[in-house]
Amino acid sequence: MTMITRIDPFRELANLFENFAEGTPTGKAQLMAGTFVPPVDVYEDEHKLVLKLEIPGVNDEDLDIRIENNLLVVKGERKFEKEEKEENFHRIERRYGSFERSFRLPNTINGDSAEANYDKGILSVTLVKRPEAKPKQIKVGAGNGQKTLQG
Numbered sequence: 309m310t311m312i313t314r315i316d317p318f319r320e321l322a323n324l325f326e327n328f329a330e331g332t333p334t335g336k337a338q339l340m341a342g343t344f345v346p347p348v349d350v351y352e353d354e355h356k357l358v359l360k361l362e363i364p365g366v367n368d369e370d371l372d373i374r375i376e377n378n379l380l381v382v383k384g385e386r387k388f389e390k391e392e393k394e395e396n397f398h399r400i401e402r403r404y405g406s407f408e409r410s411f412r413l414p415n416t417i418n419g420d421s422a423e424a425n426y427d428k429g430i431l432s433v434t435l436v437k438r439p440e441a442k443p444k445q446i447k448v449g450a451g452n453g454q455k456t457l458q459g
Contacts, residue, residue, distance in 0.1 A: 344386055344403035350411070357417060357435045361409065364429030365402075371426065373433065375419040380411040380433065416440070 349360045363371075365386050372383040388404040413419065413435065421436040 344405050344407045346407055346409065348409060355437055357413070357437065359411065359433045361431040362429065363431055368426045371431065373424050375413070375422060378413045378415065378417070378419070380413055380435070381408065382431070382433070383408045
């Protein structure tokens with residue numbers, strides 16, 4: 309049996325605009341309901357791994373950075389600062405509230421040597437890599453003689 313589904317192109321267009329508007333809160337209810345997820349850049353070189361989170365307006369005392377079981381967790385809060393006078397907001401697009409970002413770290417990272425620096429709204433977390441273990445050479449006895457494998 310074939311089902312016929314009626315499509316309303318105007319409803320689809322309305323849904324598209326509603327979904328688009330969700331990313332731009334315009335009132336106090338949306339301000340409180342919005343989730344603040346700071347963007348992050350991650351890069352590495354042969355000695356370290358660096359994460360840079362963009363968190364302008366967050367006080368350094370409102371940050372909590374931890375490493376547990378090779379998981380780096382950055383928590384914080386960007387507070388909405390309201391002045392005493394009554395303001396009439398026409399649009400509020402900046403996100404406020406608590407945030408948490410987690411990053412699984414590779415086994416090559418030495419978590420004990422982590423450093424964090426917060427400057428001009430950018431949190432930099434630097435993680436030093438452990439010295440790489442040299443490859444082991446294993447001798448394998450096969451039949452008549454021994455062969456050496458490197459790995």
